[in-house]
Amino acid sequence: AQSVTQPDIHITVSEGASLELRCNYSYGATPYLFWYVQSPGQGLQLLLKYFSGDTLVQGIKGFEAEFKRSQSSFNLRKPSVHWSDAAEYFCAVGPKRLAYKYIFGTGTRLKVLA
């Protein structure tokens, strides 16, 4: 069955520390991969996406993610977290065809300590 797993429900880091959010997926073939961020009371904003090519993807707000086919993972990283990064982060997969039946993980809520 197709699924996305974000094993960490909550993560707390200190401002300035590095961050890694984990995402593993189960899919028939390599899908499109996405990371979204949701601030309280807001919709989801796309941070970055992977379609093909270079497995290290750069996104907005200083985030990057690395696709590892052998591990079916697409982990999100940031070298130095800012207090404004506190939010909920969602990993998602989508099929490589004209469809928008995205499968989302259950999210990781990030808390940043000053």
Added chain:
Amino acid sequence: KAGVTQTPRYLIKTRGQQVTLSCSPISGHRSVSWYQQTPGQGLQFLFEYFSETQRNKGNFPGRFSGRQFSNSRSEMNVSTLELGDSALYLCASSPGTSQGNEQFFGPGTRLTVL
């Protein structure tokens, strides 16, 4: 360019009632997708409309229905509301014309069923 708008932002209903939610996509976007977001379940795909036709459908009961108008605006209807329908309902718009088009999310409608 105006973003995706959803109305109303908050809604309180009682069991057995029905509700209609509205989504106005970004101008020029022809695809509108709907998601249900609940704590612990993450985002669950409801359906996608493209050019007034339902193109993809998730695994929700028939009480959940939708439609899209010629101006791409979309409505979602839930009949015979149940307590478990309490959720944030998110709408996402996209050009919908090629694989991997980015989805832009609205702020959501918070539905509470009493």
